Amino acid sequence: MSTSILLCCSFSFLLIYSFSTPSTATIHSNETDRLALLAIKSQLHDPLGAISSWNNSVPLCLWTGVSCGRRHQRVTVLDLRNQSIGGNLSPFIGNLSFLRSINLGDNNFYGDIPNEVSLLFRLEILILANNSFSGTIPKNLSHCPNLIQFHAYRNSLQGEIPPEIGNLLKLEILYFSENHLTGQLPSSIGNLSSLLQLDVGLNSLSGTIPYSLGRLRSLFYLNLGGNNISGNLSSTVTRLVLGDNQIYGSIPPGIGNLVNLEALSMEKNQISGTIPHDIGKLKMLEALYLDENSLRGSIPASIGILPQQILGITTLSIGLDLSNNLLSGSFPSQLGNLKTLLVLYISGNRRSAQNTSSMLQMDELFPMVSYAELRRATDDFSSSNMIGQGSYGLVYKGTFGEKRTLVAVKVINLQEKGGSRSFISECQALRNIRHRNLVGIVTVCSSIDSKGADFKALIYEYMENGSLEEWLHQNKDQLDASNLSLFQRLNIAIDVACAVEYLHHHCEPPIVHGDLKPCNVLLDQDMVAHVGDFGLSKFLSDTAPETQSSSIGIRGTVGYVAPEYGMGSEVSMPGDVYSLGILLLEMFTGKRPIDSMFTDGLTLHEFAKMGLPERLWDIVEPSLLLEASSGNNNVEKFARRSGEGRVRTEECLVGVLGIGVVCSMESPAERMEMTDVVAKLCGVRENFLGRRI
Template identity: 30%
Template sequence: MINIPLLLLSCFLFHHFHAISCNTNTDTDVLLSFKSQVTDPKNALSGWSAHSNHCNWYGVTCTKVGNRVQSLNLPGLSLSANLSPHLSNLTFLQSLDLSNNKFHGQIPKDFAHLSLLSVINLPSNNLSGTLPPQLGHLHRLKILDFSANKITGQIPQSFGNLSSLENLSLARNGLEGEIPAELGNLANLSTLQLSENNFSGKFPSSIFNISSLVFLSVTGNHLTGKLPQNLGLFLPNLENLILATNMFEGVIPNSISNASHLQVIDLANNKFTGPIPLFYNLKNLTKLILGHNNLSSTTSLNFQFFNSLRNSTKLQELRIHENHLAGELPKSFANLSSNLQHFCVSDNFFIGKIPQGMYKFQNLISFSFEINYFAGVLPQELGALNNLQNLAIYRNRFSGEIPDIFGNLTNLNTLAMGNNQLSGRIHQSIGQCTRLSILDLGMNRLGGTIPKEIFQPSGLRILYLEGNSLQGPLPPKVGTMKQLETMDISDNEMSGNIPVEIGECFGLKWLMMARNKFNGSIPTKIGNLASLETLDLSLNSLTGSIPESLEKLEYIQILNLSFNHLEGEVPVKGLFTNFSKFDLQGNNQLCSLNKEIVQNFGVPVCVAVKTKRRILLPIILAVVGAIALFISTLFVFWTMMSREKKRKEGKTSVSSAPLKGLPQNITYGDIRIATDNFAAENLIGKGAFGSVYKGVFSFSAGETATLAVKVLDLQQSKASKNFNAECEALKNVRHRNLVKVITSCSSLDYNGEEFKALVMQFMPNGNLNLKIHPGDEESGSILTLMQRLSIAIDVASAVDYLHHDCDPPIAHCDLKPANVLLDENMTAHVVDFGLARFLSQNTPEKQSSTLGLKGSIGYIAPEYGFGSKASTEGDAYSFGILVLEMFTGKRPTDEMFKEGLSLREFVSGMDENEVVMIGGDRRLIEDYGYSTQSSNRDDHSSGFGSNTHWMCKAEECMADVIRVGLSCTADQPKERWNIREALSKLQAINHSMLPF
């Protein structure tokens, strides 16, 4: 008897597996068709061939039975093409991951035919068009991620049918309209990410009914409505509630504390009103951000609020700034978590004193009490916060003397105490805050002189001392501040001459010294401040003429020299041709031969120069010229004799200007004594061709100088060639961003062995590698965003000089962080010219110290690997990698960069937002955002601006700099920016970061 059911089952299985077998070829054809349409710069799909099994292809996973394509995962490969609808023929496909590529065009609606799909992962591409409603039929879909694309239109209501969906991520697109209430039907949803779109209307309350929700973020839209009063009961599993930057209103419900798993609450930048909510039972809370709303409070409500957080022992960030909070801060403030890192109550109406108990917060990084009505003296406990980086208490009513508490605050970056009633002297201990970038003591009642120690922090960028009663001269030490951009000492009682050293502050952009008692002449060197935009010396007692050097200030917008005692002829070139940029009134002894200046400023016409003087002047010039020619001839003769003498002695002097008092011919013995017999504690670093030591050399006058000595390891076969190449390159180069080589030594040691060394300028802050990767070595602090930008400009300046101002041009061939040294002012100097090449067409590459690869692994231009000659394009590539490393914090040789992925490809595969959020070193933005404040001081009461504004500005800076790095590292040399283009762009970025 025939078993009918068994027969039917056999027939079904036969046809099923026959269909699987037949469709295997279809999968192969689909994938090959996909490959043919895709641009594949990394050749990731090179192994996809009709002669091999598609189940063995890169990124392809097949079913165990039938070899049908089950997943296609190709993230981060820079693949580019229209997203092919033919992928919908992969009928067994369960997972599609093409994230972090460059796919464009619309999302194929045919994907709805892939009924087995559980994952669609396509973030960070260039997809456009609208979301296909047909995707709502994919009932097995668990992950749907189209974030960071260019998708527009509305979310289809059909998405409410995705009953298995756990993750819906549509952030950073151009979506608009209302969020469909049907999304509240997604009972399994744990992540809903809709941030940074253009959604409007009321946020659907149905979404608050999704009990499985863990992550909810809709920040950066135009959503309205109120939060349900029993919010915490609806979302028991919620960990992240991020509704910032919308238009939510009403009262924040206290029931939110029932969502006991909450870790992050960010409701900033909305229109919430009513009292500060209470947050009991949130033991896992790490961030609470309620800033920029309309919340109100009293002293008693403040007590309840801070008391409600006493069990939140993991709290790291508390921001309740820019509200209508009033009353005093209670003593329960001291019950906050000892893990607190950022505490901000700025821009409210708080009164009273800062509560006691500050010493508890040893992890505090940022302390912002500015723009309130706090009074009393500053607590000594602030001095115990050793990790504090930002202390902002400006625009309050603090009084008394500034306590001497700054000796321990060595990590302080911002100290802003302006617009208070502080008195007494400025403490010298502020100078011990060696990382200080912003110092604001303006608009107080401070007296005495400015201590020279204030100018010890080499990274000081902004100095506000205006509106006090400071006396005495401006210390000449101000000239050491190479990174100083803004200095305002106006409205004091300072006197004496303006120090000529101020002309050494090459970074100055705003210099305000008005309404003091300065006398003497205006230093000519101020004309060297090429970046200067504002110079206000009005209402002083300055005498003498206006220096013609001021004509060179091409970026100047305001030059105010009014109401002094200046005399002589007004310059007529440069900025003095634009009458809207300068003010000269109140200087009665000025004159001009320019009719327009006479008419506009009411100065008299200059009296003609006497004829006798006209006759004498050419005679004097002729005599001086003859004497100068005679001296020059003697000098040339002496130089030729000196070089011949050195050649006979077998010495190679790299520098023609050794330190005064230091012997020009340094011997092996001198170096041995200076380095304490090459002691290990004096070893600075070790390279491929030798070691670098710190040496203390004795001057002829009994003084000493600390220098660096590079001792060649002559056991290395190419060390001598390296030494000769470095000497040859360095003897003709002079630039402030190149390490100065004092002299060289080529002789025998005490064992009769050959000895070669270079004696160079010593750099106390070590090399750049130790600063951007401080965890790898026992080294100093992490560099700030602006320090890194300044260093990048320094390096670019040095390389630009080698490429464009040397004859013949020089290619460095080994640019990397280890070959960038930092002096006491954190100014960068490029070193190690052992691989340098002259690029003259008529000069063979015999000066080269190596054959083959030119540089270090990770920084070598791709064409060098194929035997290309050294070039400026190769240096540009190395510089671009160096920039990317500085601003991402990732080495090009990191373990993550393998299987074809490189640092450049890692960054270039991201869109602009991801470059900043993921690719960039986020610490730089956060530190900058909370350390930099608005510099608009037109109204002294304005103080500093919003941290959010400056963090956005820092993000723009980060993205722009990384784009420079990418532009310098194009695969094809002809497509790269040259170093001069990169330098110009970096300088423009630096200019855009100015506080005014």
């Protein structure tokens, strides 16, 4: 046998060996990685075809979810998150020796976490969250010395947290919540000097909090909730979640030493005694949940004592839940200092407490609901239940309460600038207003989510017929029953105008909505319009000047926002009138204010103005032209039977569009007031029907 044949056979044997048995041996090319990934693929279910590119016709580094290093072209990142992929994770994962990041979160992986992951000594990020991994946490993960983040929450992991976890000295984030873990929290966790966040909530852990946890000076988030744990606490934690455990005895007087604490959750335990006075030392505290315990006595006055610098933060939201205890007596007068308190829940205590804070009305009007309740109501905020998007958050359909009432849940995006402020604005506005043409609020939620992060949501009445935006534009090419008739559009226009007129002239203090547009107009089962989304609303009695740090920026949406806002003017009633004028023009012309036809100075306002009255039929929505000819609605048929059908239709359209043009004048001084808008729109409807409504 020649030397060349012998070398070829030897090389082939080496490839077969590396493919058949995971090992630390590597070939200095990405062929090892390619074979390993194909072996991983062979054990997976891929209903969405996410890894269909993993084949010989596509270069390895172009495969979906695969990233390679520039110099050596070895696989450094494997990111297959949220692809509905199922199956076992192959031990061949250990052959991807250059991996620095693995993200398999939000899939359907099951079976054990392979021990071969420990061969990845370069690994920094391991995300296996929200799958169905079972078995135990591999002890030899400690062989990954560079690991910084390990996310394994929402799986079916069992057994104890291995003490070897304490050898991962670079670990910063460790999430094991919502599994079936048992045993005690190992004391070796105290060795993780870099640890910032530790979440082992909703398991079956027992025993005491290890004393060594107090050594973690960098730790700012600790969640032990939903276990059977007791013990002392770290002094550096900023978010402490201990709810739904078996903690008993009194709240320790030393609780005030947790000087950095921002959120304290100890609900659903067996805590007795009184609330210690030194809890008032927690100057950074934003949320305090002590409900469903056996606390006695009265509320200490120290809770109302907050430093001036905190009282000056207008966006600060504080939740206080002391419900279902044995508290009695009156609230301290200092509680009235909590001007930014959004949620106060005190029910289930029988002697009555004296309401000395004006913010106590929040609990009476909007009884607080928990994050867990909303999660259940929306099927874990499923994408299939998402029905829209507001100015600062996503909106989900949900079934809420014992009666399974349909609701719309708006989850505020607190990561976006102005999100927290918009929540406060909406709460303040909706607390004081009631009108048939405003979306009714059911309740609010100001809490923390399963990861300990701030969570805020507003729960509204559900509107069966969706938004005006959908009716105006999603069925643009279908001239059938789903299109809005002239009479329906006229009624909706009057509904919206009545809502704005109420905000401007019948609320004390007056309220400017700030973001009128079709997607913020919702239709109930009877096609009655309701104005919603008060995230940019403002009370006109607010006298504090807007500053760079507190302003959300230009208020409103491009195309609907009044031109003076772009030049720095304060929000005002004429600004809402302008937005309403654009809305009217859009409803009856079918053109968006940002339509591609509006260029070179031509605007929706100018387009409508040039068409009135002689070229009316050149500017109106085409379906209304057909309607005028056929009379496909009983109301319009009534008008035509009077012998003046087409004339009245034209007069109606000229009237409404004329109101829209005047309302959307560039100068605020030339626009109508809302009382006049409502009167004129009602006059147009009466003339159209030939009778008063």
